[in-house]
Amino acid sequence: MSENSTERTQARYDRIAPIYDALEVGIERLAFRHWRNELWDHIEGEHVLEVGVGTGKNVPYHPAGVWVAGIDVSAPMLQRARDRVAARSPQQVDHRAGDAGLAQMDAERLGFPEDAFDAAVATFVFCSVPDAVRGLKEVNRVVRPGGRVLLLEHVRVNAPVIGPLMDLLDPVALRLMGPHINRRTVANVTEAGLEIERVEELAPGGLVKLIFARSPDSGPSTSRGGGPAGRNDP
Ligand SMILES: C[S@@+](CC[C@H](N)C(=O)[O-])C[C@H]1O[C@@H](n2cnc3c(N)ncnc32)[C@H](O)[C@@H]1O
Numbered sequence: 001m002s003e004n005s006t007e008r009t010q011a012r013y014d015r016i017a018p019i020y021d022a023l024e025v026g027i028e029r030l031a032f033r034h035w036r037n038e039l040w041d042h043i044e045g046e047h048v049l050e051v052g053v054g055t056g057k058n059v060p061y062h063p064a065g066v067w068v069a070g071i072d073v074s075a076p077m078l079q080r081a082r083d084r085v086a087a088r089s090p091q092q093v094d095h096r097a098g099d100a101g102l103a104q105m106d107a108e109r110l111g112f113p114e115d116a117f118d119a120a121v122a123t124f125v126f127c128s129v130p131d132a133v134r135g136l137k138e139v140n141r142v143v144r145p146g147g148r149v150l151l152l153e154h155v156r157v158n159a160p161v162i163g164p165l166m167d168l169l170d171p172v173a174l175r176l177m178g179p180h181i182n183r184r185t186v187a188n189v190t191e192a193g194l195e196i197e198r199v200e201e202l203a204p205g206g207l208v209k210l211i212f213a214r215s216p217d218s219g220p221s222t223s224r225g226g227g228p229a230g231r232n233d234p
Contacts (some may be wrong), residue, residue: 005130005161006106010073011130012178013054017076020055027211035202036061036123039150039210045118049142050216051107051135052125056081056222069117078102107135115144123152126188135186136192143215149194151211152202156182189213 016023024032047069050058053070054077059098062068073077081102105111107122120139129135139149156166166182174183186199189211195211 006073006108009128009130009178011148012141013072013074014076016178017031017080020077021057021080024057031203031208032123033135035090035152035208035210039121039123039152042148042150042212043119043121044148047117047119048109049112049117049120049139051120051122051139052128053078053081053102054125056084056102058121058123059084061139067101070102071107071110072102073104075104077215079106108138108189110138110142112142114141116142117147117149118144121150124154125180126153126185127155127181127183132183132185132188133191136188136194136227140193140215145218147214147215149189149211149213149215151185151189151213152208153185153211154179154182154203155185155206157205157207162205185209186211 013020021028036058040058040063043063043066046066048066048068050068050070053072054074056070059081070078070081085102087221104112105127108131120143122139126132126135143149158161161234163182163203170180170182173179186196186209189196193216194213197214199212200210202208202210
């Protein structure tokens, strides 16, 4: 994936940052908050990477006692996440939220050593990362062998009419909103060398999925990222 695509993605989110939370307020209350809660309830370990932390919508769900490193390519989105961390009440900090450190970084080029994290999380991110497989390979590289990778993602619906329609409308959605609407994220997770544990379908037609994966335990036949960039789907 070219630098140019990442720059374009970054520019889109830079522009949308001031209104991002307002755009999602309805769907956040209706659905996203329940799904975030479920995802973070399944986190294991003390050092967790959150890829594409955005405006910090997951911050209230970060478990107590867990150190979360949040990265995002967009500085204005990150600034909102910083504000959110700073605005947490002492009660939230004590009872729910862990200690989040935030940095501007490209998911396709993570500045962390191998096996740096016990687990990784991303919510609605691998629809936007230009080369999703490359980003997921990076996640695989920095999560320790056997560490959990939890993804909440909207994906391409695998149905005769709707699927091709999503393919058709994808360039428009990309330009107007920022994310791709036709990503095959479960396949991308596998292609990146991660092992799928299970996939929960959260919305009709499998439009939104909670993907439970793990970085494979090291062994001669396993691949833990660092290889050439993967398929740029679709
Ligand atoms: C749809 S938003 C989701 C934000 C947040 N995770 C949430 O649940 O609200 C996608 C986020 O991914 C970030 N992003 C896109 N491509 C990225 C990349 N290559 N590296 C890091 N972050 C990226 C965007 O800047 C944006 O903040």
